[in-house]
Structures are given as structure tokens and as C-alpha cells.
Amino acid sequence: MQTLGELKLPPFFNYPPYFTLQPVRETKEKQVQLWKELIIDYCRTQKIFIIGLEEDFPLFSNPAIERSLNYEARAAFLSALVSDGRAEWMDKGHRRCLILWHRIQEWADIILRFVKDNGLEDNVMTVEEMRSGIESRGTGMYIFCA
Amino acid sequence: MAGTWLLPAETTSSGRPVLRPNEIESSLQPSVDLINEDNPHIPPLKSGLLVLTTHRLLWLPTTSQPPPPAAAIPLSSVVQIFPSKKSIKGMFASPRVRFQVSITPDGQLQQKGSNVITVVLVFRGKSDPDSFVGKFWEAWRGRAWEVVGEEGDGSGRVEAGGSSGGETGLALRMPVVGVSGILRKEQEMWESTDKSLQDAFQDLNALMAADHMFLQSKAKEMVTLAEKMRQKLLSGSSSQANTANDEEMGSKEEMQDWLLSVGIVSPVTKESAGALYHQQLSRQLADFVKIPLERAGGIMNLIDIYCLFNRARGTELISPDDLLRACSLWEKFNVPVMLKKFESGVMVIQNKSHSDEEVFHRIRSLVQKPDALKAGVSATDAARTLGIAPAMAKEHLLAAESKGFLCRDVSPDGFRFYINIFQDIDPNDAYLVKEYGIYDTWIRAAIPSR
Structure with a gap:
């Protein structure tokens, strides 16, 4: 099975139409959904937060079948993530996209659980402490950046 | 009775x-x-x-x-x-x-x-x-039925057709040879018409009628000419069938087909049909398209039909608008052909028996062949398999795509279609492959390592 970084790629990554934005609504919805999951999975395993629409991005091309997403398709998939609340545009021109592995609400829950688990409810902590503190190890918090 | x-x-x-x-x-x-x-x-x-x-x-x-x-x-x-x-x-x-x-x-x-x-x-x-009685008289006195059965030489027929024109009888005695002969006669006809116009504005109606008859007899002549050439070709090919090689035969057959396609002897015209023009044109067209449709696999571009039909009509050309109206009238008659408009706006004529389901069925089996699973199907491939024009094949592929059965792949290699496997993928588990589904079939064909 193909891999990209640490991510095992699903078989349909070799399906050429996967790289062409489909015009038929139902088909397109399914395609967008599959792309959203794959982008999030990839970013999480590769620890990537930002996707530049105009820069090369390894996930957006498959040299094995010589297919890559065009600008329109990339924009469509990232926009779909943004409208799901799983990504945010970083500029007005929609050129750079911040990928949220967890939704903002999920992050809030994670922080709350982290605070409760460590008995820190009445303490004041800096973001840096949360990010790189000894308690954060292994919780997923240490890569948090917002 | x-x-x-x-x-x-x-x-x-x-x-x-x-x-x-x-x-x-x-x-x-x-x-x-x-x-x-x-x-x-x-x-x-x-x-x-x-x-x-x-x-x-x-x-x-x-x-x-x-x-x-x-x-x-x-x-x-x-x-x-x-x-x-x-x-x-x-x-x-x-x-x-x-x-x-x-x-x-x-x-x-x-x-x-x-x-x-x-x-x-x-x-x-x-x-x-009144005008009917005029034409009735004309046809009756024309005695066209007496011409039938005689050896079909051009001049006799012209006299029969032209006698109602009166003064042209003698001028048309010259032998008619091919298109140049027809052109020459046309010229003479013009001259005489011109002269009579100058002489006096005689009976304008009679002149127009004469002109109409004349054109009709021309069309008839063209058809006879084509028929003669065909006969000659036929006899020629049978006498030397042993020596002629296949290629020559092929071109001869082509020539015959071409000549056969020349003729509608009596095209429906506005003059003859009047208010019934489009209705009758529609019926004539329905009869006419049967043979070309069969040859083209049951479906043809409207433009191709327009060219063929007008060529067969010879001198009585119709406008694209007339053709469209004639085609759209088919819905009202019980004819075996129909006009179909694709979403892209392309209009075609197809046999009623040539249903979309059947084409769809054939596309379905085409895209599930191992090669097509791996590399997709282009409009050209589909055209070859379905026996229709590439533009037509593309319309069918697009129709199948809009039904969610195919997916497109646009790449530098071109525009290709694949069977839609998206529908078979579980969105919650992208790695799950249901056994014996389309997704599974595609993986087996397209990814050799598995």
C-alpha cells in the first residue's frame, strides 16, 4: 500500500477522477468528503497546520498516476473544510489556509480536560507553558498552536 | 366498401x-x-x-x-x-x-x-x-403518364414538362449532356423568360407555374442521370468482377451509394403543399431519414441530416428553420424517428428503438472492461465501440455522468471517463473495501500489487 510520510494512502488515491473536480453534485459531495478526511489525516500525521494554495503540497499530486489537483479543486476542498469549521482562511485573499485537526470547540474541550486532569483549575498558565510544559507531554497539547 | x-x-x-x-x-x-x-x-x-x-x-x-x-x-x-x-x-x-x-x-x-x-x-x-383547378388542368394536359415506359431520353421528358410553358418547346431540342447541358438549358430558359417579360407582362401566374414545373423536371432529370450512372457502374463491375481488385470495388460501391442518395424525385415544396408544407415535409423527412439512420447506428446529428436531406432535394432547398419545424412535428405523427436535444444543446435524430437505456447499458459494459477500469474511456473509444460519431458518444458519456454512473478525469492526456467508485466508498472508513463491489473490482483491475 502506498504511503505519504506516515500516512497510509487509501486505494482511491490512484483513481484518476479523484484528482478532477467532479461536476455532478452527488458525486462531487462524495469526492469533497473523501478529500476533507484525507487532508485532515495527512496534516495530523505530518504535523502540518498551514496549506498554501499556491504552493506545492505533496498530498495534492500523485506522481504514480501523473495526476494533480488544479487550483480550483484545491480551493474547493479547502473551502469545504472552512465551512465545516475544520479550517480557517488566514488572509482575505484565501491563499493560506490554517488546518484545524480539531474544531475550535474540540480544542476547548481538550484544554478543559487537560486542566481538570492535572488539577490546575485555579492556576494561571501561559500558552507556552501549556504548549511545552511537562504535563502536556503525550496529550496532543504540545503541538497545539493557535 | x-x-x-x-x-x-x-x-x-x-x-x-x-x-x-x-x-x-x-x-x-x-x-x-x-x-x-x-x-x-x-x-x-x-x-x-x-x-x-x-x-x-x-x-x-x-x-x-x-x-x-x-x-x-x-x-x-x-x-x-x-x-x-x-x-x-x-x-x-x-x-x-x-x-x-x-x-x-x-x-x-x-x-x-x-x-x-x-x-x-x-x-x-x-x-x-382556383389555383388547384389550374394545376389540375396543367397536370392533366401535361400527360406525364405517357412519358413513362418510353426509353428515358431527356428531351422527351422536357417537352412533356415544358409544354405548359408554351414557347420553350423548340429551344429545348438540343441534347442534354450532364450538368453543363442542364445549365445551358437553364440559361435558355432564363433568356426566354426574360424575353417574354420584356414583351409584355403576360400571364405572370402561368410563367411562375412554368418555372416551377421546369425546376421539377430538372430534379427528375438529375435523378434519372444518377440512376443511369449507377446502372452503368453496376454492369461495369459485374462484367469485370474477376479482374477488379477490392479497392476498386469499394470505391465503386461508394459511388453507387452516393448516387443512390441523390434522389427525392418529388420534394415537398411550399408551392405544392401550401399550408400543409411543414406537415408534409415532416412526413417526407421521416421517410427519408430511415436509411441514413440505419447506416449511422440509429442516431445522427441534425446538421448531417440537413446536408443529406438538402442534397437529396436537389433544387428545392429548405432552411434550417424548416428542418427544425419539420422535426418537431414528429411528436404529433406516429413515425419511428424522434428529435432529441442533449443538455449541451446538441440536437440529434434517432430511431425510437434506439433508446437511451440501451446505449446506457452498452456504456456500462464498456467501462467495466479491465482496460477501461485501468485507463478510462475517451469519447473516441466509446464512439468506436458503439458505432456512432465521437460527438454523439461524448453526449452519451456526459449523460451517463450526470446520472452519477461515470466520473470524469481531465488531464494533459485528455478527457476520459471512469466508472464511478465514489458511491462505493465508505466515508467513515476510507480503507474499507467492500468485497465484490465496484470499488473492489476497480482495485483488482487498476492496482496490480493487490
Whole structure:
């Protein structure tokens, strides 16, 4: 099975139409959904937060079948993530996209659980402490950046 | 039966009269009753389509229930045509045309029968009986039926056609050879027309009628010419069949096909059909497209039909608009062909039997072949397999795509279609492959490592 970084790629990554934005609504919805999951999975395993629409991005091309997403398709998939609340545009021109592995609400829950688990409810902590503190190890918090 | 004294007339499946060789329609009149005046016991033929040709007077039923058969009166049996009477009474009643035909003692129509009966035509629709009578006279005196059976040399026919034109008779004695001959005659015709116009504005109607007849006889000649060439080719190829190689044969056959496609001897025209023009054109077109459609696999571009149809009509060209109107009238008639508009706006003519389901079914089996699973299908591939034009094949592929059955792949290699596997992928688990699904089939064919 193909891999990209640490991510095992699903078989349909070799399906050429996967790289062409489909015009038929139902088909397109399914395609967008599959792309959203794959982008999030990839970013999480590769620890990537930002996707530049105009820069090369390894996930957006498959040299094995010589297919890559065009600008329109990339924009469509990232926009779909943004409208799901799983990504945010970083500029007005929609050129750079911040990928949220967890939704903002999920992050809030994670922080709350982290605070409760460590008995820190009445303490004041800096973001840096949360990010790189000894308690954060292994919780997923240490890569948090917002 | 209603019309035993009349001769039976054949019609095509679309309801057009089947014409004899060299027979040409000259006028069509809607809603005409045909009454045998001398024998009131015979029920009249009510409200049919009256078709005047150079050889016959045809009465075609327009209502289906209970269908009286189409009937014919050969013009050769007409003895006399009465001039229409003008009277105060006639202003309020439907116009009538009376004429006499000769019959045998046992009541059959015959050219030189011993008895005579009077036939009345009653025009119930909006029509112009005066111009009809004019054309009736013209056709009757033209005696086109006498030309049939003679050795088909050009000059005799021209005289028959041109005699109504009067003064052109002598000028057309020169032998006609090919297209140049026709052109020369055309030129002479122009000159004489011109001259007569200069002489005086004589009977303008007569001139126009003459011109019309002339063009028709030209069309007929072209067809005869083509037929002759075909015969020559046929005899030529049979005599030296052993020596001729395949390629030569092929080109000859092509030539024959080409010549065969030349002819509609009696194209429906605005002059002959009047208000019925589009309706009759529609029926004629339905008859015409059958053969080319069959050859093209049941479906053809409207533009191709337009070219073929106009070529077959020769001098009486129709406009694209006329063609479109003729095609859209098919819905109202019971004809085996239909006009179809694809979403892209491309219009085609197809056999009713050539259904979308069948094409869809064939595309389905095409895209599931191992090669197609791996590399997709282009419009050209589909065209080859389905036996249709690439543009047509693309329309079908796009239709299948819009139904969610295919997916497109646009790449530098071109525009290709794949079977849609998205529908078979579980969105919650992208790695799950259901056994024996389309996704599974695709993986087996496209990814060799598995």
C-alpha cells in the first residue's frame, strides 16, 4: 500500500477522477468528503497546520498516476473544510489556509480536560507553558498552536 | 366498401403517398371530400388530404377511425374537367370542383372506358380551389403518364414538362449532356423568360407555374442521370468482377451509394403543399431519414441530416428553420424517428428503438472492461465501440455522468471517463473495501500489487 510520510494512502488515491473536480453534485459531495478526511489525516500525521494554495503540497499530486489537483479543486476542498469549521482562511485573499485537526470547540474541550486532569483549575498558565510544559507531554497539547 | 371504384394507393409508414417513378406532386389540399355524383349509394370519402401529382389524384385519410383506405384516380382516366361555376350560391357553400372520369361497364376506372361518371371534390378547408383547378388542368394536359415506359431520353421528358410553358418547346431540342447541358438549358430558359417579360407582362401566374414545373423536371432529370450512372457502374463491375481488385470495388460501391442518395424525385415544396408544407415535409423527412439512420447506428446529428436531406432535394432547398419545424412535428405523427436535444444543446435524430437505456447499458459494459477500469474511456473509444460519431458518444458519456454512473478525469492526456467508485466508498472508513463491489473490482483491475 502506498504511503505519504506516515500516512497510509487509501486505494482511491490512484483513481484518476479523484484528482478532477467532479461536476455532478452527488458525486462531487462524495469526492469533497473523501478529500476533507484525507487532508485532515495527512496534516495530523505530518504535523502540518498551514496549506498554501499556491504552493506545492505533496498530498495534492500523485506522481504514480501523473495526476494533480488544479487550483480550483484545491480551493474547493479547502473551502469545504472552512465551512465545516475544520479550517480557517488566514488572509482575505484565501491563499493560506490554517488546518484545524480539531474544531475550535474540540480544542476547548481538550484544554478543559487537560486542566481538570492535572488539577490546575485555579492556576494561571501561559500558552507556552501549556504548549511545552511537562504535563502536556503525550496529550496532543504540545503541538497545539493557535 | 367506400371506394371500390377507385384504385388503391400506397402510403408510407409516416403517411406520405408512395409515388411512382417520375411522379411528382404538384398540389396538396386539406379537408377534401371525394363524391361519386352518379352513384349516390356509394358513401363519399370525407375530409381527407387531396394530393395532385403529375400522374394521379390521390385521396389520403386523415382520421384514423374507421380508416377508409387511401384511394387514387389516375389522371389518364380523366375525360373532362369542368370549369368552376361562379354563382351567388357558390359564395356561401364550400367550393366544388367537378370532373369526369371514364370507367369500364363493371365500374373500374380505365383510360378509355365506355362509361363516364362525374366526380365532385368539395373543399372544406381553407384552400384555393382556383389555383388547384389550374394545376389540375396543367397536370392533366401535361400527360406525364405517357412519358413513362418510353426509353428515358431527356428531351422527351422536357417537352412533356415544358409544354405548359408554351414557347420553350423548340429551344429545348438540343441534347442534354450532364450538368453543363442542364445549365445551358437553364440559361435558355432564363433568356426566354426574360424575353417574354420584356414583351409584355403576360400571364405572370402561368410563367411562375412554368418555372416551377421546369425546376421539377430538372430534379427528375438529375435523378434519372444518377440512376443511369449507377446502372452503368453496376454492369461495369459485374462484367469485370474477376479482374477488379477490392479497392476498386469499394470505391465503386461508394459511388453507387452516393448516387443512390441523390434522389427525392418529388420534394415537398411550399408551392405544392401550401399550408400543409411543414406537415408534409415532416412526413417526407421521416421517410427519408430511415436509411441514413440505419447506416449511422440509429442516431445522427441534425446538421448531417440537413446536408443529406438538402442534397437529396436537389433544387428545392429548405432552411434550417424548416428542418427544425419539420422535426418537431414528429411528436404529433406516429413515425419511428424522434428529435432529441442533449443538455449541451446538441440536437440529434434517432430511431425510437434506439433508446437511451440501451446505449446506457452498452456504456456500462464498456467501462467495466479491465482496460477501461485501468485507463478510462475517451469519447473516441466509446464512439468506436458503439458505432456512432465521437460527438454523439461524448453526449452519451456526459449523460451517463450526470446520472452519477461515470466520473470524469481531465488531464494533459485528455478527457476520459471512469466508472464511478465514489458511491462505493465508505466515508467513515476510507480503507474499507467492500468485497465484490465496484470499488473492489476497480482495485483488482487498476492496482496490480493487490
